[in-house]
Amino acid sequence: MKLLLLACLSPKTGNHTTAERIRSHIESAGHTCELRDAAAFKSPAEVANLISRRPPFEGALAIHLLRAGSLLLDVQVPFGVIFGGTDINEDVKVEQKRVVMEQVLLKARFAVAFTDKLKEEAELFLLSQSSKIYVQPQGIQTEVSEKFCWAEFLRSSEWHRENPLNVLVVIGPRIDPVFTVEVEAVVQKTAGVFLAQERSQRELHAAMKRCFTVVNSSVSEGMSAAILEAMDLGVPVCARDIPGNAAVVHHEFTGLLYSSPQEFVHQSQRLLSDHELRERVVRNGKLYVEEHHGLKRERETYQRLVDTLLLV
Known part of the structure; x- marks a missing residue:
């Protein structure tokens, strides 16, 4: 399966690290996952055009309902979304943004929240979609460089x-x-x-x-x-x-x-x-x-959810 993963990809940020980790989980299951910066697109139409190119993408993922998820509103393939935190903590306070996020959540096949609290907030502020919101904490793996100097x-x-x-x-x-x-x-x-x-x-x-x-x-x-x-x-x-x-x-x-x-x-x-x-x-x-916060559980969750995008 060929998937598009949209996220905010400022270099050496937590968002970028999370997106790369999720991409690796997906590809370890045998899929192809192309990571793109949401900031590179001006409209949902541009993303829809990218997805339809040959060979076309068969599904999509977005990290952050507003910044990335809103770009998937015109696509004709199944997609899932991952709450970023700012979308639920801050963006829902603005009516215009909240309406867009509700549209994204309604169209998405699944959504992932990092914590139970984020899921509760999403259910409270957005149209109730409890059955499609899963809780999966971030998986962590640390590696220390031996060359760092203070x-x-x-x-x-x-x-x-x-x-x-x-x-x-x-x-x-x-x-x-x-x-x-x-x-x-x-x-x-x-x-x-x-x-x-x-x-x-x-x-x-x-x-x-x-x-x-x-x-x-x-x-x-x-x-x-x-x-x-x-x-x-x-x-x-x-x-x-x-x-x-x-x-x-x-x-x-x-x-x-x-x-x-x-x-x-x-x-x-x-x-x-x-x-x-x-x-x-x-x-x-x-x-x-x-x-x-083990990587194994996180990997299994995303692989299982991606499999739901294959269902007709």
Whole structure:
């Protein structure tokens, strides 16, 4: 079966990594899966034209109901969709966007949510399609590069010289130009906070291994792969207390949650001073990922769902 997989493919982002992993699951079952960036298409008509070319695609998948799924509304082949998080957490608040996502969900043969909470939200805000929404957490596999070096982050500052381990390093691509300018302006006048360019996944995992904790400060998440990767690598997680994070970070058991800057400082200090707490969240986080986020289960789920696209 020849499949088209549409997703937001900014290089070295979680979306790109997730899309590549799902593509590999599909191809391991003997299918052909062509991965395309949703941003490269201006309308559903362009995608419909691509799908009908010879040899035509026989089915399609989309990650994110609005950004990618909406591009499949004109196709004449069966397709499935995967909630991205932002679509359910944010886009449903805009009536025009919500209507489009309802159309996508109605036409899709199946939908995948990373968490039970995302499924519940989808059922609440979109037209009820409970029977076609499946829950499949992200599968995690970590690989560490042996060549990563922190030297570029060790810039001179009085605070850093007093305690060179006490720094916050923000690693990732500059996707939003306006937000990037705001962040850079704050970082320039804040001692001990450094920006770094995006890294390959193996280099990023190596960076995580050298950290005291991995921080997630997102205000909206579907399921953070970075959190799960940190747990798998044996690094404690300190994450903002939002539904997407709370679904995988159980406070004081698999990680720590915070709701304000002051609480973030408090929880971070606890990790520094309470060795028993640190050991507990590291141990439980690792076990949690092994039990709930294995690649085998994720692979089997997507292979089974893709098979439903073959049904007449």
